[in-house]
Amino acid sequence: MATTNVSSVYLHVIDSVVNKLREEFVSEGVDDAVLAELQGLWELKMMQCGVVQGPIERNSTVKGAGVPTPVHDLNVPYEGTEEYETPTAEMLFPPTPLQTPIQTPLPAEPTSYQYLPASHSEYGLVPNSGAATDTKPGRPAPYMQQPSPWMGQRPLGVDVNVAYEEGREEDGGGGIAQTEPPVKDFFMLNSGKRKRDDYPSNPLPNEYIPQQDGSADALLESSLQEVPVANICPKEAHVETLRDRLKLQETKNIDAAIASMVRMKQTAITIPQHDGYDDNVYDNGVRTEDYNTPYDPATANGVGTPIPGRSEAVEDDEPPLNEDDDDDLDDLEQGDEEPSTSHLVLAQFEKVSRTKSRWKCILKDGIMHLNNKDILFSKANGEFEF
Amino acid sequence: MATFELYRRSTIGMCLTETLDEMVSSGTLSPDLAIQVLVQFDKSMTEALETQVKSKVTVKGHLHTYRFCDNVWTFILQDAVFKNEESQENVGKVKIVACDSKLLTQ
Structure with a gap:
């Protein structure tokens, strides 16, 4: 009984809507067949939902709708053209008019519900597009790889310590690239003069590294002296000047070797940054890339350990993240209400x-x-x- | 006349919305006209409920959540029992959305 009452009320509503809209449709120049189609689809969906039963009543309403259609069929050719014109123009901008004109004073809930799917998809798109734009600024990073020779600049601090003697003597503070060749020149000259080919090779295998950082330099130099002295003395007994030259030569050779080693490391970029974050990205050698492509490592590595420098990138990401958070909250709420929405x-x-x-x-x-x-x-x- | 869009969330309202969506996307109906249909539905549905429906219902249950926002009451009931003259429905969880009836008479 209740359901039949409900279906009759529903059919009454459908009839009421259709009948009251007929004038609107006519004034808009829309064929009545459209209205009939609307009614037919509507009722069909109601039947599928099992809300409307009585097909008899439906037939009667269909008949009612069917009567005016033949009358208006006379105008079909004329109205047909208008129909074609209007929909195309309107199809171009369907969403905006749908959402904006709703001005009836109903509170937000029903509208939000109705247009939730659309709005959700919109919000879903926004982060994506934003992410896409984010990647674009991030992509220039590959370009950054070209200036990789600059990589030599950062280690400068190390190189300066190694090569600063030549720098002082010849260039008086030139760039590394300039200081390096002199090192070789010295090496060649010295080796030619002294015929001490052993010396340059020896110190490195011994892993002797000159610590000219200002502390305990004397000790190191003395130890350095001892080694050459032991070898040199038997052959060339003279003079400390020779010693000094040898010392100089040796240190230079060693410095050159260390510089070359450092250079090797830098060019190969084998300095491993195993801090758990962006290890691979560091291998590319461009740090700025990290900031521009904040979510790359997240997707690629899945490493979640945060880094202080990373917080900036995270902040850049926050707007979409916040929305996601909201969605999560909504989802939670929906999770609570899902059974109730049924x-x-x-x-x-x-x-x-x-x-x-x-x-x-x-x-x-x-x-x-x-x-x-x-x-x-x-x-x-x-x-x-x- | 002011109307509630509230009833668009009902079965009949959702069916109408789906229909309108299809017809607008297929180009047979203009969006403006679709809006007019929905507004007319709001009116007709409200009117039909006032004039065609007489039944009374009692609701009992545990109030899980209540909210009053923008003149809309929202209740979420647990283990609710709906009774009318003819039948009784037991529902584990139900959501009640109610607009202020005074807004219509204004």
């Missing part, structure tokens, strides 16, 4: 009151969807306990 009551309230944890409400003109059944009521008394 059971839904839409009504108007006349009075809502509370006494301690006891709520009373008087509702009217409601549509309930409970257990896959639609039930209508003109009045409902609710007593809830919170």
Whole structure:
């Protein structure tokens, strides 16, 4: 009984809507067949939902809709052209008019519900597009690889210590590239003079590294002296000047060797940054890339350890992330309400009151969807306990 | 006359919305006209509920969540029982959305 009542009310609504819109459709120059199609589709969907039963009533309404159509068929050719014109123009901008013109004073909930899918997709797109734009600025990073020779600049600090003697003597503070050749020249000259080919090769295998950082230099030099002295003395007994030259030569050779080693390392960029974050990115040698492509490592490496420098990139990402967070919250809420959305009551309230944890409400003109059944009521008394 | 869009979330309203979406996307109906249809539905549905429906319902249950925002009450009931003259429905969880009826009379 209840369902039949409901279906009759629904059919009444459909008839009412269709009949009242007929004038609008005519004034808009839209063929009545469109209205009939609307009614047919609407009722079909209602039937599929199992909300409307009586096909008899539906037939009668269809007949009612069918009557005017032949009358308007006379105008079909003329109206047809208009039909073709209007839809094409309107199809270009379907979403905006759909969303904006709703001005009826209903609170946000129903509208948000109705257009949730659209808005969700929109919001879903925004982060994506934003991410896409993010990647673009990130991609220039590959270009950064070209100036990789600059990599030599950062180690400068190390090189300067190694090669600063030549720099002082010849260039007086030139660039590394300039200081390097002199090192070789010295090497050649010295080796030619002294015929001490062993010396340059020896120190490195011994892993002797000159510590000319200002502390304990003397000690190192003395140790350095001892080694050559032991070898030299038997052959060339003279002079400390020779010693000094040898020392100089040796240190230069060693410096050159170390510089070359450092250079090797830098050019190969084999300095491993195993700090757990962006290890691969460092291998590319461009740090700025990290900031521009913040989510690359996240997707590629899946490494979650945060780095202080990274926070900037994270901040850049935050707007979309925030929305995602909101979505998550919404999802949680929806998770709570999902079962309830399948059971839904839409009504108007006349009075809502509370006494301690006891709520009373008087509702009217409601549509309930409970257990896959639609039930209508003109009045409902609710007593809830919170 | 002011109307509620509230009822568009009902079964009949969703069916109408789907229909309008299809017809607008296929080009047989203009978006403006579709909006007019929805507005007319708001009116007709409200009117039909006022004039065609007489039944009364009692609702009892545990109030899980209540919210009053923008003149809309939202209740989420647990273990709710809906009774009318003919039948009774037991629902584990149900959401009630109610607009202020006074807004219509203004």
